[in-house]
Amino acid sequence: MMNRMERPEPGTEAQLRYTDSDYHVVKSGAFVRCAVTGLAIPLDELKYWSATRQEAYVDAKAAGEREKAERAKK
Structure with missing residues (x-):
């Protein structure tokens, strides 16, 4: 897990596990x-x-x- 002090390489896509x-x-x-x-967000x-x-949205409209x-x- 990454901590707040680590800075990822610019331009790299993260993989996240979303909770509520x-x-x-x-x-x-x-x-x-x-x-x-x-x-990209x-x-x-x-x-x-x-x-x-388990997906992200750029804004409320997209969600x-x-x-x-x-x-x-359904």
């Missing part, structure tokens, strides 16, 4: 990708994710779009 209220770094990196848009700006789906799409499947 936090996330844990599995592989250090500078960003994760939004599951909806594919945009710097870890210090990551605010939206799904622990159930809502994913939720809407999942509900439509």
